[in-house]
Amino acid sequence: MLILGIESTCDETACAIVENGRNILSNIVSSQIDLHKEFGGVVPELACRRHVDVMLPILDQALTEANKSLKDIDAIAVARGPGLIGALLLGLQTAKTLSFALNKPLIGINHIEAHLYAAIMSHDQKITYPALGVVLSGGHTALVLIKDIGHYHLIGQTIDDAIGEAFDKVAKMLNLPYPGGPQIEQLAKKGNPQKFALKPGRVKNRPFDFSFSGLKTSVLYNAFGQNVTQRRPLSEQEMCDVAASFQAAALKDIFDKTLLAAKEQGCHTIIFGGGVTNNDTLRQMFNNSNYNYLWPSKGLSLDNAAMIAGLGYHKFLAGEIANLSLEAATSISF
Ligand code: KG4
Numbered sequence: 001m002l003i004l005g006i007e008s009t010c011d012e013t014a015c016a017i018v019e020n021g022r023n024i025l026s027n028i029v030s031s032q033i034d035l036h037k038e039f040g041g042v043v044p045e046l047a048c049r050r051h052v053d054v055m056l057p058i059l060d061q062a063l064t065e066a067n068k069s070l071k072d073i074d075a076i077a078v079a080r081g082p083g084l085i086g087a088l089l090l091g092l093q094t095a096k097t098l099s100f101a102l103n104k105p106l107i108g109i110n111h112i113e114a115h116l117y118a119a120i121m122s123h124d125q126k127i128t129y130p131a132l133g134v135v136l137s138g139g140h141t142a143l144v145l146i147k148d149i150g151h152y153h154l155i156g157q158t159i160d161d162a163i164g165e166a167f168d169k170v171a172k173m174l175n176l177p178y179p180g181g182p183q184i185e186q187l188a189k190k191g192n193p194q195k196f197a198l199k200p201g202r203v204k205n206r207p208f209d210f211s212f213s214g215l216k217t218s219v220l221y222n223a224f225g226q227n228v229t230q231r232r233p234l235s236e237q238e239m240c241d242v243a244a245s246f247q248a249a250a251l252k253d254i255f256d257k258t259l260l261a262a263k264e265q266g267c268h269t270i271i272f273g274g275g276v277t278n279n280d281t282l283r284q285m286f287n288n289s290n291y292n293y294l295w296p297s298k299g300l301s302l303d304n305a306a307m308i309a310g311l312g313y314h315k316f317l318a319g320e321i322a323n324l325s326l327e328a329a330t331s332i333s334f
């Protein structure tokens, strides 16, 4: 079964064609980093305009690369949220139009669920459920009990910033361009992670929730002193030390809470999803302990449409077919 996936939740426009939920025939992503770089974050209006410009060329490219035409497609899966409302509407409208014109089933996909599925489709192994899902993206941070594909129970989540957002904001403090995660990771390699004693946030009586906004503020004070309005320029080594200390504190928090949750929930398999899983330091940390870890392949870590098409196959088999009244959802919880 061939599914066309469409992704436009934030600043990537993507189309992919995936066979039977796993075999990726094409996976085209048009990133907007060049557009948002100078603003230190995604500008929604600019994102929408770019989605309009590139959506159809990206669709054509996905078909050409897969050596398929629209009539070969069996169903259309689209990320219906969470994300920026205007950006979501563009993907949704494209998917609905194709579904209507071609008379093919339409499937609405939760982008966050798809991030976890990206790791599942990256491996051939049969997964023993329940597994622990760890969502580490630019907009979300959550620990989820996965009872099966499509069946989840939320264990914990961030009460303020997402982990990727915290990386991006710390990078912005250091005058580094968006997206900040990869920049911080590179600087951290040359820095001393113990230079600043930074503590990740704890949420009272909720051991599996995250809070990164306090950590972000202590990075600011530690790097620039209390008088943040008159920031002195940091030396290159100081920048590296700030990046290393922040990254060490943030990743240790993820590490500790993930292993605690896996132990408490009796999960032996841990499935990771979201753009922050691109971080090799994070991957190395986890590979030192005794669980079965499933990471998305590097091409499926960041936003992409292969994960949307892949998960779409399972939703189709489960009979979860939408109609033209399918709505965009700026937030969806597990
Ligand atoms: O999952 P994603 O592509 O988009 C959302 O659904 O949000 O994640 C993007 C996030 C950005 O915040 C970016 O800075 C972060 O992933 N990221 C990283 C790395 N690569 C991307 N964070 C830390 N280290 C990285 N190497």
Ligand code: ZN
Pocket (backbone or CB within 6 Å): 111, 115, 137, 138, 274, 275, 302, 303
């Ligand atoms: Zn994402």
